[in-house]
Amino acid sequence: MIKKQLIMEKALELFAQQGIEATPIQQITDYCGISKGAFYLSFKSKDELIIALIDHFMKEIISDIDYMVNNTKNDEELLYTFYYSTFHAFHKHSDFAKIFIKEQTQSFNEELIVKIHYYDRLMEGIILSLIERLYGEKVERTKYDLIYCIKGLMNSYSGLFLFNNAPLNRELLCQSLVEKTNLLASHTTVPFITHEDFQMLKHPIKEEITIEQIIQMIEQVLKEIDEPIEKESLILLKQHLLEPTLSPAIAKGLLENIRNHPHCKWITYLLFRYYEIEK
């Protein structure tokens, strides 16, 4: 497990610098100080490494954003928080964000395209629920169009700091985008993308994840981490999944405990979604 993480970290650096195609396995293993053969003990192929990277970081980024949005009670701050946590995540994982944006349109690998599409959909889902919460009925006709505006603006501005190294006044950027979003949401009368278009564009998202799958994931993560608090929290949450005994407050508290551990972010996201649906 440790070896796998080492490879992922080092590979990410090189990929961001040179691009995925231009980085041979040999260079990654040299940089890690291991042999080429050792790489293939951790990953079946170069593609598997790429997929693992995308999964790892997109899960972390999406769950960070989702958590922030769900835990901002004040609607006034909601948009700002959304933009802020998005750009924060992009900045924190800028090496990855670069790769993600770079390869977004350029991949030959089918599995990769599906992955990227999938996470793109999740992002759209977050944006949509945010718009609905903020503007409600008023944007019924324009909300799908708004999603594309927001995505376009984010893309344009994130390119600035990702590829031009410009130092970033993130507060100002977010303020500026909040204003723009509000403007577009309040005054747009001619949407381009309608509900029907949006449905059409929608690739069927992967079917709901089962409790069994979440439990399997927890068991996997338990092997990877050492921190006692997180470990015990996970064990309790697992039991709670099998047979719900804990009060909602305790369950929520346990989720808080594991929320910030890098290996637990995705599980936290799934569990939050799971309990949201249940009630």
Add this chain to the structure above:
Amino acid sequence: MIKKQLIMEKALELFAQQGIEATPIQQITDYCGISKGAFYLSFKSKDELIIALIDHFMKEIISDIDYMVNNTKNDEELLYTFYYSTFHAFHKHSDFAKIFIKEQTQSFNEELIVKIHYYDRLMEGIILSLIERLYGEKVERTKYDLIYCIKGLMNSYSGLFLFNNAPLNRELLCQSLVEKTNLLASHTTVPFITHEDFQMLKHPIKEEITIEQIIQMIEQVLKEIDEPIEKESLILLKQHLLEPTLSPAIAKGLLENIRNHPHCKWITYLLFRYYEIEK
């Protein structure tokens, strides 16, 4: 010459389908019904072909748009004409547009990056002059920011028909974007990109700038500004450059102090790069 055009046409098709990297010369020549050697009679290398393609199509697209914009006398129609001719050109040369957008962020080849930047700048120039003509003084503070909004929106929506081959109601799309642009132009009060930022982005530095040059710049700026905090921060940063004594946290803080001063933006940018604080 005829041969050269044949190769360019056929190569464009294959590039758009598979990506540039994934298309071998052999495949292009097979598709053309000529030999591999014949290719090298027309182009010195694969790179030369790629550059030739970009030049050819970007010249055509840019001049089409520029012509339409310059020949629209009625300001009411100007924005609509701009969007319409842009999307028309993208659609007409969709194979090329795909490649251009794909490779925009992903290129290894230095010459190619320079080319793409150059044409991107031309596009920004067209958009800027259009904004100035339409809104004049009213957008003095927000016009550079507006450019990035327009580019972001165009990108987001052109992706729809380029990569999802959604059927396109171009009239509706342009109407919709005209409304959005007018909204943003009329009501934006918090621009993110200022005149200074825009100037800065114009000259992306390639060659290393020496400490001495930065110090010279600081001395120059010191003469220009009066604010005590910014002044002292600059003096301290200058000493720190000559002989590093400050802790990273203090240096970072001083940079924060000067970051938003219009005359210090470029220096801040250089220093951030120098210390590699912000990536």
Add this chain to the structure above:
DNA sequence: TTGACAAATGACTTATTAGTCATTATTATA
């Protein structure tokens, strides 16, 4: 018809890189 010149060919060289596997080193166990 011929010979000179240009155009075109494709087998070949060189280089790169993903992935394999027989061998060696290390660690755990009895």
Add this chain to the structure above:
DNA sequence: TATAATAATGACTAATAAGTCATTTGTCAA
């Protein structure tokens, strides 16, 4: 300590692709 199990190695194979060049083919003026 001896032995089995596991991890790690890197030389090797196979595949791909850019670019070259000796040879062939085509053209046309004399």
